[in-house]
């Protein structure tokens with residue numbers, strides 16, 4: 001463990017912490033693949049082939065080394081701002097399939113929503129900082145994406 005001297009006191013450094021924040025997105029969508037016929041889409045996706053909506057709960061987890069002077073590795077407000085830009089502005093109160101260009105040719109499953117959120121956040125967060133994106137489609141179902 002490294003130490004940092006400041007005003008005669010030693011503070012621990014090199015400690016990694018995980019910070020998570022949750023936001024809720026209200027969005028409409030339908031599951032439909034352009035690679036399949038109408039009949040195949042109906043068979044595969046059932047009722048979810050019809051337009052419907054979710055209140056998706058999105059949990060983002062970032063990680064970093066605690067700065068011994070500030071006591072944090074990222075201010076929660078910084079993460080909040082990034083989530084507003086990368087998640088809330090493009091997705092909240094939107095029809096995913098019609099309003100978000102990414103989903104024009106990508107099926108708007110929760111898996112792909114998690115990938116979209118991961119890739120959007122990667123563009124604004126420091127390299128290696130984003131650890132996990134967890135998206136709840138409902139109280140019962142959720143997806144975890146950790147890149148790759």
Ligand SMILES: Nc1nc2c(c(=O)[nH]1)N=C([C@H](O)[C@H](O)COP(=O)(O)OP(=O)(O)OP(=O)(O)O)CN2
Nearest residue numbers: 031047048052054108109110111137138139140141
């Ligand atoms: N692997 C996935 N499977 C399904 C997804 C998905 O994103 N990934 N999505 C759907 C539909 O979008 C559908 O809206 C699921 O909602 P619902 O049927 O309401 O889900 P619940 O399990 O919460 O509700 P029940 O009432 O228990 O059915 C389908 N599959």
Ligand SMILES: [Zn+2]
Nearest residue numbers: 029048052054
């Ligand atoms: Zn759905």
